[in-house]
Amino acid sequence: MTAAATPELTLMEGAAAIGEAAILAGCRFFAGYPMSPFTPLLEHLAEALPAAGGTCINCESEIEGVNMALGAASTGARAATGSCGQGIALMQEAIAEAALNETPMVVFNLARNQQDYFQATRGGGWGDYRTITLAPKDVPEAIEHTQLLFHLSDLHRAPTMLYGDPLLAQTRVGVRLEKLDFGPLPPKDWELDGTRGGTGQSRQVWTWAMGKATDPGPGPDLHWQNIAAKFAAINEIEQRSESAHCEDADTVVVAFGSAALFVEHVVAELRAEGHRVGWFRPITLWPFPGPALEEATRSARRVLVYELNGGQMIDDVRQYAHDRSAIRFIGGVSIHESGLSYGPLLDAPVIRERILAALPEGDPR
Amino acid sequence: MTTESTIERGPVVPTGTAPLGLTPVASTSPLLLGEHSLCPGCGEPVALRILLETLQELGIVQRTIGVVGHGCYGSFVRIMDIDVLQCLHGRAPSCATGIKRMRPDVATFTLQGDGDMVNEGLQEVLHTAARGENVTAILLNNGVFGDTGGQQTATTVVGQRTKTSLEGRDAAVHGHPIPVADLVASLDGVGYVGRGTVGTAGGVLRTKKMIRTAFESQLAGEGFSLVEILTMCPTGWFVTAPQGPDYMASSMEEVYPLGDLRPRTKGTT
Amino acid sequence: MSTRGTLTIDPEKCKGCELCLAACPPDVLTMSSELNSVGYRYPILHDGCTGCTACSLVCPDHVFEVYRFPRSRT
């Protein structure tokens, strides 16, 4: 082995790669509270963000962290926060607040144990809001999604969420860190910079959007109608998904995040053995790629939903699958003994067995 | 690591079986149902043991409810033979308030770390104290989030290295530590506040006495009581287990002096 | 050094933290050269224990039980 060839790839832990991607995207504020497996992202940014001219705060709790990020974002800076499980639950109030006062920021949800699909897509905040949520299946895609989310946040003036998990956070792989450009963005003519006092043109960031006495705003009724209409429009244009082998598939397996990586691996193997199986993966958890799923399951007699929870995404699959009676749940709750990661269900041989068990006898004919 | 000491020592004494006819003057608490899984040299199991011994000596084991926060000490919930509510991170004093209001005759205590009490739940402990709730809070202070690998907390002392302050806590960047016991001691509604350490045998004995005083204050209805216990976390401090007590004394005890911060006024300490 | 007490030591519970060595007033505890089943060295007792319980006070892993000999035996 001669001197190391110039390595085209850099070995990075998923959480660190996400941190670097956020810096590449221009993130200059991050606040977070330690909670496994999200903690390595906080640790990486605590070191790397100040070096990039930004600020990283190891905050006193998740409620303060998300509100620090909201404050930073209201000045026009690209800001982010993150956590998982209970920590994301504590942040719901502020995520809804940011949706309704139109403050862009990115929330990194590096979930643990169960796949918190409901929490990410239904949220627990208040008012008519949704949260654009991208769920990468591996570290390279997480690097792309992180930068895309900062773009979508600014484009739609709304908080967005990266949905990751313990495998994504803790696995190290060789990656390429490249800055991505997603095109032009509207100017931040709403940002607070403290210079408009006394001019009669002073600004406000406020969910009620009452404006100023001299320049009244739409007020809560009209403003929240506009927000609802905004999310309805986002629902149409920001759907993303991926699928393979579905054209002639009589069985389609639906999964998201790291779980989809395993399903992809197993389906490729079953295809090689002659089974007519395909897979479908929502990349955006919200907006859910309903029409694409309907198309992908057109020829399917069996739609197998594989999730690591008691069955959550299956609710959306039921809304859109071509034939609802074909839907079967093959996932389940499966927790690592430490209570910090996935359990034995996330394993290729187990998934293979569950798919085969759902196929008719003698498949392939 | 120990170097081979040069002191001339007597012969090795067998320690496999107990001497016949003698009862031990010190042994494992019967209220421990199993082993904890914490790091070598951790101070938290020592704090747990003297807490359980105090409940036993006060004869209130069947009249006690514990409320445990989130941290390495979470592994005690499984092994302490006491009625326990495992509550959410930082919320123990609030849950303890609800418990004590419903069962005023039951001794109620919280078991929390510095991350739990001084980061996530600072609001809870200050309001519970100011309300004069008749509960006892036990704070295990090791200056790091041990459970997630050693990040900085609100009680990390200036200059201390952690995973989120790798060059040592810098007040200009990370702010100053919060001496929560002193804050609580300044509030009306408080019956007793003490701060002890488990770094030395003498420290363990004095801390155990503080725990007893706190529970006596609670049982006498004198309001909120708090015992802050400095505990070693060699893993989080980037030191070896034997270095834990000395490191703690030189770093934390300088910022958090030991003793009764708020002696009992009504009863006798 | 008069021996006024003794210990039982459970090597399997020990995690090799050595806190007991520094705490022992008569300094009669040293670490074994053998390893327990997990791979940790554990304390061994030399003559001169006073039964003062310092080791059991600081031990995080309940390795010690302390006994005191009746006065007449010294």
Next chain:
Amino acid sequence: MQNMASTPTDGRPDEFAVRLAGIGGQGIQLIGKTLALAATRAGRHAMLAADYGGEMRGGPSNASVVVGPPVAEAPRLRSLPVLPAFHAAIVANHRFTGVVPERLVPGAVLLLNSSVVDPAGAGEGYQVTAVPATRLAAELGVPQAGGFVLLGAFIALVPLVSEESLVEAMTSLLPAYRRQHAEGNARALRAGIETVAGVAA
């Protein structure tokens, strides 16, 4: 159901999977990172999937390392972060995994830290090598470097990467406040190689 790998006896599979098993504090994660980084810097696809619980010292600490083909020869690794098969295993401590970790293919290389693990428990069907890593590291005056003794022994058995690339990777992985261990770790690595290769210094 293999991760597309044949057994190691008839030549190494293109994606070679190693299971590292031990307890927190033995350096399992560091030697896993070192091996994966050395392979990446040699222009190969590599992956380290960490598998540990809450405790940092004394708790279970396992890792899976995959050393794959040169980046030019494949777009990405096929292996999943949870592997169905391992072609080798390094067992620094058997408390949580037993002497033979799960999913070790027949004929796999099984390297045991005989200071703690009893080689007799390995049974037949594997290429077993026993190295008293904990004792060797203590004798070298670097008690915390037992993991690198094992890593050195491993690459002598399965030359996935060079000793030089491992030393360089290890050194770059150590944070500033631990850099003083680099020299000792390198000596431990060399000692590991020599115990297996039987080559005097």
